[in-house]
Amino acid sequence: MTTYIPQLTLPEAIFNSMPASILLPVALGTAVGYSTRPKETQRQYLAWKQPPLRPPPYVFGPVWTALYGMMGYAAYRAVHLGTSPLNSPSTIAAARTGATLYTVQLALNLVWMPLFFRLKRPIAATVDVVALLGINSYLAYLWGTKVDSTAGWLMVPYCVWLSFATYLSAGTGYLNNWDLQDKVVRKDL
Known part of the structure; x- marks a missing residue:
C-alpha cells in the first residue's frame, strides 16, 4: 500500500485551485513538448519503424492537452473534495495518498518524451x-472507489491512452x- 509523502507531493494549494490543478500539467506537458524540438521530434518519429496503428504526429499535441486537462481536473476533484474535514479519515488518507501518486506519475x-526522443532510450521509456x-x-481505482467516482472515471481515458502509448513505445x-541512436532522420519532412 502506498502512503502520503508530503516531500513527494505537489502543494495542497495547487490541488485546491481548479485552474492551477488543470493548468499545471497542461503547462508542464507543453513545455516538455516544446523543449524536445517538435519539428525534429516529428522527423524522428517518421524515420523510425513503427508498429501498425500509429497515429500521425499532429494527433499527439491535442490528445495530450486534453488528457493533461482531464487528469488535472481529476486531481482537483479528488484532493479538494477528498480532504474535506467532513470526510472520514480513510477518505482523507486515500485522497492524500492519491495526491502523492499523482505527483509521482x-x-x-514528463520524463517519457525526453527519454524516448532526446536520449533515444526506448527501453527506459x-x-x-x-x-x-x-x-x-491504481490511482483511478483508488480515487474512483475511495474518494470521488468522477475523479476515477476522469482517469480512465488517460489509462487507455497509456495502454496505447505502451504499445507504441514497445513496438x-x-x-x-x-x-534509436543511429536512425537517419530525413531533413526534408
Whole structure:
C-alpha cells in the first residue's frame, strides 16, 4: 500500500485551485513538448519503424492537452473534495495518498518524451510508460472507489491512452532493435 509523502507531493494549494490543478500539467506537458524540438521530434518519429496503428504526429499535441486537462481536473476533484474535514479519515488518507501518486506519475509522464526522443532510450521509456500505466490504473481505482467516482472515471481515458502509448513505445523499440541512436532522420519532412 502506498502512503502520503508530503516531500513527494505537489502543494495542497495547487490541488485546491481548479485552474492551477488543470493548468499545471497542461503547462508542464507543453513545455516538455516544446523543449524536445517538435519539428525534429516529428522527423524522428517518421524515420523510425513503427508498429501498425500509429497515429500521425499532429494527433499527439491535442490528445495530450486534453488528457493533461482531464487528469488535472481529476486531481482537483479528488484532493479538494477528498480532504474535506467532513470526510472520514480513510477518505482523507486515500485522497492524500492519491495526491502523492499523482505527483509521482506526473513526473514520470514528463520524463517519457525526453527519454524516448532526446536520449533515444526506448527501453527506459517503455519501462517508464509501463510504470505510468500501473500507477494511473491504481490511482483511478483508488480515487474512483475511495474518494470521488468522477475523479476515477476522469482517469480512465488517460489509462487507455497509456495502454496505447505502451504499445507504441514497445513496438517502436522492438522494430528498431531497441536502438534509436543511429536512425537517419530525413531533413526534408
